[in-house]
Amino acid sequence: METALELEMPDHVPIMSGMDAIISKVAGRTVREYYSDSEIYTNTTISVWKRLRFDEVFAWWPHVLPEAMGAKLTYPENDYPAIKSPLIKTEEDVDNLTLPDPSSDGRLPLVLEAMKILDRKVGNQVCLCGATYGLYTEMGNLMGFERLLIETLKKSDILRKLAKILLEAKIRFGEAMVDAGCRLIWMSEPMASPPILPVHTYEETVLPAWMQLTKALKKTGAYTLWHPCARTNGEYAIFEQLLHGNADAISFSETTDMKTVKETFTHKKCVAGNLDPVMTSHASTRTIKREVKKIINDAAGGGGFIFTPGCSIPLDTPLRNIEAMIKSARQLGKYP
Numbered sequence: 001m002e003t004a005l006e007l008e009m010p011d012h013v014p015i016m017s018g019m020d021a022i023i024s025k026v027a028g029r030t031v032r033e034y035y036s037d038s039e040i041y042t043n044t045t046i047s048v049w050k051r052l053r054f055d056e057v058f059a060w061w062p063h064v065l066p067e068a069m070g071a072k073l074t075y076p077e078n079d080y081p082a083i084k085s086p087l088i089k090t091e092e093d094v095d096n097l098t099l100p101d102p103s104s105d106g107r108l109p110l111v112l113e114a115m116k117i118l119d120r121k122v123g124n125q126v127c128l129c130g131a132t133y134g135l136y137t138e139m140g141n142l143m144g145f146e147r148l149l150i151e152t153l154k155k156s157d158i159l160r161k162l163a164k165i166l167l168e169a170k171i172r173f174g175e176a177m178v179d180a181g182c183r184l185i186w187m188s189e190p191m192a193s194p195p196i197l198p199v200h201t202y203e204e205t206v207l208p209a210w211m212q213l214t215k216a217l218k219k220t221g222a223y224t225l226w227h228p229c230a231r232t233n234g235e236y237a238i239f240e241q242l243l244h245g246n247a248d249a250i251s252f253s254e255t256t257d258m259k260t261v262k263e264t265f266t267h268k269k270c271v272a273g274n275l276d277p278v279m280t281s282h283a284s285t286r287t288i289k290r291e292v293k294k295i296i297n298d299a300a301g302g303g304g305f306i307f308t309p310g311c312s313i314p315l316d317t318p319l320r321n322i323e324a325m326i327k328s329a330r331q332l333g334k335y336p
Contacts, residue, residue, distance in 0.1 A: 001014045001016075001055050001056060001127035001183075001184065001306065002127065002183070002223070003303070004249075004270055004303060004304060004305060004306050005184070005223045005248050005249055005270045005306075006270075007267060007268075007269075007270055007303065007304040008303050008304070009302060009303030009304075009335055010303065010335070011334075011335065012330065012333045012334050012335060013296060013300050013305060013306070013307050013329060013332075013333025013334075013335075014055040014056075014127075014306045014307065015054045015055050015056075015306075015307050015308070015326055015329045015330065015333070016054065016055065016056045016129075016272065016306055016307070016308035017052065017054035017056070017308070017309075017313070017322070017326065018275075018277060018308055018309030018311070018312055018313045019048070019054075019312075019313050019322065020058070020060070020062075020080075020312045020313070021034060021035075021079075021080055021315060022312075022313050022314070022315050022317060022322075023044060023045055023048045024044055025078070025315065026048050026051075026319055026322070027044040027047050027048055029044050030077050030078055031076065031077065031078050031079060031080065031315075032075045032076065032077045032078070035061050035062075035075065035081060035107075036075075037110070038110045038111075038113040038114040038117060039117070041059070041110070041114045042059075042114050042117040042118050042121070045057050045058075045059075045114075045118065046118070046121060046122060049122065049126065052322065052323065052326050053326070053330075054126075054326055055126060055127060056126060056127045056128075056129050056184070057118055057122065057126050057127075057128060057129065058129045058130070058131060058186075059111050059112075059114040059115040059118055059128070059129075059130060059177075059180075059182070060111065060129075060130060060131040060186075061081070061107050061110065061111050062080050062081050063081055063082070063083055063141060064106060064107050064108060064111055065100065065106075065108070065132065065133075065138065065166075065169060065170065065173060066083060066087065066138070066141050066142055067106045067107060068100035068102075068105040068106030068107070068108050069087065069097060069098075069100055069105075069106075069142070069169065070087055070097070071083050071084075071087040071141070071142065072084045072085070078315070079315070083141060086142065086143050086144040086147065087142050087143070088142045088143040088158075088162065089143070091157070091158045091161070094158055094161045094162050094165070095161070097162075097165050099165065099168055099169050099172065100169055100172075100173075102172055102173045102176035103176070108173060108176075111130075111177070112176055112177065112180045113180075115128060115130065115177055115180035115181050115182055116180045116181060118181065119180065119181025120181075123181050127183050127184055128181050128182055128183050128184070129182065129183070129184045129185070129186055130174070130177035130178075130182040130184075130185045130186070130222075131185065131186040131187070131188070132170055132173070132174065132185065132186075132187055132188075133187070133188055133189065134187050134188065134189030134192065134206070134209075134210050134213070134226075135163050135166050135167060135170070135206075135209040135210065135213060136148075136189060136191055136192040136205065136206045136209070136210075137188065137189050137190055137191040137192065138166050138170070139159060139162050139163065139166065140191045142162065142166075143158075143162070145191060148191065149196075152197075152201065152205060159205075163209055167209060167212060167213055167216075170213055171213065171216045171217070174213075174216070174217045174220065174222070175217075175220055177222075178217075178220040178221065178222045182222055183222060183223060184222060184223040184224070184225060185217050185222050185223070185224050185225070186225050186227060186251075187210070187213070187214070187224065187225065187226055187227065187247070188227040188229055189206065189210060189226070189227070189228055189229065190228075190229035190230075190231075192205075192206040192210075192228070193228050193229055193230035193231070193232075193235070194228075194230050194232075194233065194234075194235065194236075194237035194238055195230060195231075195232035195233060199237050199238060199241075202238060202241065203241060207241055207245070210226070210245070211245055211246050214226070214245070214246045214247050215246055218246065218248075223248045223249065224246075224247045224248050224249070225247060225248065225249040225250070225251055225272065226242065226245065226247040226249070226250050226251070227250075227251040228242065228250075228252075228253070229253060229311060230253055230255070230256075231253045231254065231255055231310065231311060232255065233255060234252070234253060234255040234256035234257075235250075235252055235253065235256050236256065236260075239264055242265075242269070243264065243265060243268060243269065247269070248269070248270060249269060249270035249271065249272055249306065250265065250269050250270075250271055250272065251271075251272040251273060251274075251306075251308060251310075252271065252272065252273040252274045252310065253273070253274060253310040253311060254273070254274050254275065254276035254277065254279075254309070254310030254311070255310070256273065256274060256310075257298070258271070258273050258274055258295050258298040258299040259298035259299070261273065261274075261299060262298060262299045262301070262305070266302060266304065267302075267304070269304075270304045270305065270306065271299060271304065271305055271306075272305070272306040272307070272308045273295065273299065273307075273308060273310060274295060274308070274309070274310040275288075275291055275292060275295060275307075275308070275309045275310060275325060276291065276309070276310055277309040277310060277311050277312060277313050277314060277317075278314060279291070280309060280313065280317060280321055280322075280325055281313070281314040281316060281317040281318075281321065282321075283321065285320060285321065285324035288321060288324045288325050288328060289324060289328040289332075292307070292325060292328040292329050292332060293328070293332050295307065296329065296332050296333050300333060300335075303335070307329045307333060309325075
């Protein structure tokens with residue numbers, strides 16, 4: 001993983017599995033159990049990693065930062081946690097926010113403990129990853145996405161205030177993750193993708209904050225990866241912004257052609273992508289192998305490439321399909 005992130009050629013194409021909560025199902029646990037305890041989380045994750053042998057393991061709880069800042073979550077038995085209602089309704093709500101302490105608030109300590117356990121048990125064999133939403137998407141998590149878009153159009157002070165607090169909260173938590181063993185921080189910004197925001201708004205509102213957060217996290221010595229998550233028509237509209245951003249790697253959605261990506265980003269950014277996760281959930285193993293082969297042929301040449309799905313693997317994906325994806329990438333991703 002680190003060789004690819006350094007734009008060099010590793011022994012084989014590194015594989016990021018795209019497995020989030022589905023790891024719990026593969027291991028016979030419920031999603032609620034998976035996100036309830038550090039030991040359960042790490043034992044489950046390691047058992048699936050040993051079985052499938054991908055090249056990263058994550059320590060990440062969905063919406064863990066909003067929860068630590070006061071948001072109330074629901075924890076369904078077999079689905080992802082969800083925020084019950086927006087925490088931020090007025091500017092006064094922003095003024096009343098306090099910075100969470102990663103060592104004590106909400107489930108942040110669980111994530112850090114999971115990272116420490118993973119580092120101790122498998123950190124010398126696999127890339128340990130943390131994750132966070134970009135600032136814009138996290139603001140939507142806290143105030144609701146319709147309200148976020150309205151406030152963006154109004155260029156309101158509430159967004160500037162909230163962004164300042166969130167930036168500091170994310171830097172603190174990111175630093176704590178790196179101290180716990182994290183080597184790569186994945187940052188996803190789906191609410192700022194081209195199908196939602198015009199490019200000029202992205203440049204004015206989203207990109208400066210994203211680059212500021214990335215700069216701070218890179219100072220810790222960790223690698224950083226941006227995932228714009230533009231699944232409707234790909235990331236083409238913001239290629240230039242991604243190319244000149246300060247992330248070490250860019251992960252592309254399945255609607256972006258990896259051959260075009262490689263031609264644009266080669267020797268400049270590590271690129272990751274981009275098997276269609278929805279297709280993977282129901283396709284034949286033969287189809288999965290064919291699609292994996294195309295992606296590797298298009299993007300692996302010369303190194304600086306990580307194979308991964310274009311987004312998270314759906315919870316209803318059969319294990320045989322995940323096995324086919326990883327086995328195919330391992331077999332086809334060998335360098336001469």
